Ligand code: FES
C-alpha cells in the first residue's frame with residue numbers, strides 16, 4: 001500500500017505492506033533508530049511513539065494504522081540542534097543510564113506535560129507506568145519530569 005501520514009512534522013509517503021509492524025517501518029525503512037525494540041510484545045515501552053499526541057507501542061501497531069495520522073518519535077521532539085527541555089532535564093537529573101528506555105520515557109512524559117503541565121510525582125509515575133527501566137529505579141526519571149515542568153520538591 002501507499003501510506004500517507006505525518007512523521008515528525010513532515011508529510012510522509014511510503015510504500016509498505018499494510019501489516020508491517022510500525023517499529024520495523026520506523027527503524028528499518030525510515031532509519032529512526034531512536035525508536036527502540038526490546039520485548040516486541042507490548043510489555044516494556046521501549047518502542048513508544050506518540051500517535052496524535054498519545055503514547056502508543058509501535059511493536060503492536062501495523063503500518064495501515066498510521067494512515068492520515070501524526071506520528072512523533074524522539075527524533076522529532078527537539079525540532080532542531082538544541083535538545084528539548086525534557087531531554088535536558090533527563091540529563092541534568094541523572095535520569096539516563098543505559099538510555100534504552102529514555103526515548104519512550106521522554107515521549108510519555110511529553111504527552112503527560114501536554115495535558116498536565118504541573119504533574120504530581122504520582123501522576124508522573126502513572127504516566128510512565130508502561131515504560132520499564134532496568135537502571136534508574138524511576139526516582140530520577142520522576143525528578144527529571146518535575147524539573148522540566150519547573151517544579152521543585154516543595155511544590156505539590
Ligand atoms: S518493544 Fe514494544 S513494548 Fe517492548
Ligand code: FES
Nearest residue numbers: 097098133134135
Ligand atoms: S536507563 Fe537503562 S533501562 Fe532505563
